[in-house]
Amino acid sequence: MDADALVDTYIARLESEAARLPSDRRADLVTEVRAHIATAIHAAGRRDEATVRTILDRLGEPTEIVAADADMAGPPAGDPITPGSSIERRQGWGAIEIAAVLLMTVGAVLLPVIGPLIGLVVAWQSARWSRRAKTVLTVVVLAIFVAVPIVGLFAWMPGGGSAS
């Protein structure tokens, strides 16, 4: 691979790794690394493959450089497991939340016990509801929509439930 191709590949990898940084940081970093490479080549006085490879080796892996940058910025705000921008963690209701509620209410009528249980599973997928909210919801739903119908079912069954 010739010198220019080596540099282009390296910069492309750096840009790709740096996609997870804020855009101003990404632009700065790429500019600075480009300038570094240009200066290093100029200082070496040569532009052959071996020289360029040495320069890039000394620079280090793009993953390492970007990791150092992410490190410098400090830990991200909010729950890192949440997909999407952690800063824009929204409150309120989205598709998941609406589906969960529907399953737990309408679903309780159309599909007793099973509907609300599925609704609970969906509710736990929510990125907007807090753990505490989900726990409370679970207890309530299990009590009203699951336990009561099951108890009721036993009460209605012939010979079951009440002491004979």
Added chain:
Amino acid sequence: MRDMVPSATRNSFTELRRGVLEHCVLAVVGDGEAYAFDIVQALADSGELLTSEGTIYPLLSRLRRDGLVTTTWRESDAGPPRRYYRLTDGGRRVLDDFRRDWTRFRDSADGLLGTARNERNADGR
């Protein structure tokens, strides 16, 4: 058998390096003006401190954000304009504080580790 070295030792040097490195960068800039590439060279020449040269750029960016250095762009005949760094008053203060703290820290550690450079007694005390 290199893998038998407990990773705790290696990790403690990573942290230590990170803490010391930024102050060494401030010291390299010193009272004058330095271009990033020169800073990298000085650190690389010193030996142990800089693992991958590219990681200096996030560090410099953090020093800028923290107000410890200011930068000026200057035209260069060797290619793109260069960013020159100089210390702010805050940076100077941080450097002086660290020099004092580091000396105390290093002397204490040397005393306990028995690694003091000038052996006054045989047991390093």
